[in-house]
Amino acid sequence: MGTTRGLQEKSIVLVGLMGAGKSTVGRRLAKRIGLPFADADEEIEAAAGLTVAEIFERHGEAHFRDGERRVLARLIAGPPSVIATGGGAFMDDETRALILARCTAIWLDAEVETLAGRVGRRGRRPLLEGQDPLVLLQRLAEIRNPVYAEAHLTIRGGALPHGKMVDRIVEALAGR
Numbered sequence: 001m002g003t004t005r006g007l008q009e010k011s012i013v014l015v016g017l018m019g020a021g022k023s024t025v026g027r028r029l030a031k032r033i034g035l036p037f038a039d040a041d042e043e044i045e046a047a048a049g050l051t052v053a054e055i056f057e058r059h060g061e062a063h064f065r066d067g068e069r070r071v072l073a074r075l076i077a078g079p080p081s082v083i084a085t086g087g088g089a090f091m092d093d094e095t096r097a098l099i100l101a102r103c104t105a106i107w108l109d110a111e112v113e114t115l116a117g118r119v120g121r122r123g124r125r126p127l128l129e130g131q132d133p134l135v136l137l138q139r140l141a142e143i144r145n146p147v148y149a150e151a152h153l154t155i156r157g158g159a160l161p162h163g164k165m166v167d168r169i170v171e172a173l174a175g176r
């Protein structure tokens with residue numbers, strides 16, 4: 001009981017590389033613990049009236065990152081929710097500081113081979129355009145994993161079914 005109340009005091013923010021399951025796991029986690037769910041990429045798309053790929057193409061990555069920073073600040077200032085971030089959001093110093101101060105950050109860690117098998121879907125992932133997913137993800141993992149590791153909790157087991165990932169997260173949150 002106490003744990004359920006604890007879970008709802010702060011927003012839970014999922015971070016990690018593309019393909020880690022942040023959106024799918026986040027949606028299921030939110031349902032399980034009775035919090036609203038927000039997907040930062042979807043919010044950015046709604047605010048811009050453009051897809052992530054279109055924002056990158058028309059305005060460039062820096063513009064996307066500005067929008068991402070604003071959207072996350074708004075979501076974090078709102079009522080406690082489960083928030084799925086895009087893979088680059090936690091790399092922004094301002095966003096990361098805000099998440100670490102106000103929320104519970106959870107890194108969904110997975111082997112790059114697992115991630116590469118999952119990132120086939122297009123539209124949201126312009127960084128993958130014309131790239132070998134495994135090579136790109138390896139490069140991103142080298143740069144980003146030490147930063148994702150600053151999250152309050154790390155959940156490994158990216159190859160697990162999403163329901164099992166949710167179980168692990170709930171257990172980890174209860175143990176905090």
Ligand code: S3P
Binds near residue numbers: 086087088125
């Ligand atoms: C990005 C990840 C994407 C999306 C954008 C940039 C990144 O989100 O925000 O394409 O820099 O890793 P997902 O992690 O949900 O794929």
